[in-house]
Amino acid sequence: MGSEVNGLHKRQRYSTALGSAREVMACVQVAQAMRYIETVHPAVLDRMAHVIATLARLVYRRAS
Template sequence: MAEGAGNTAGHKRQRYQTALGSAREVLACVQVAQAMRYIGPVHAKVLDRMDHVIATLGRLVYRRAS
């Protein structure tokens, strides 16, 4: 979220969108690493926090312009 916070106007939304893509990519990497048994189970609180970050970024990117 810090990626977008320091920017203004249209650039802010672009940076939040970049951060959203990166957050989704991290979650996908964790899921693939688990599926391939490179890592063990990830604590539910960690996955919940990742979902929270993704949801927050999604609201910042896709909110209606007022």
């Protein structure tokens, strides 16, 4: 989705995706803490963290 638009709109789309990814991570953490789900495989959490970090770099990079 973000790759289909240009300039500021692209950054806004990545920002929305970043917020959603962070929300998903928080929901997984709460679900684990409340014991709604069992432990999530560490590789899945690492992949989620990688996606969040990638989106953060796209959103917060300096404008060129």
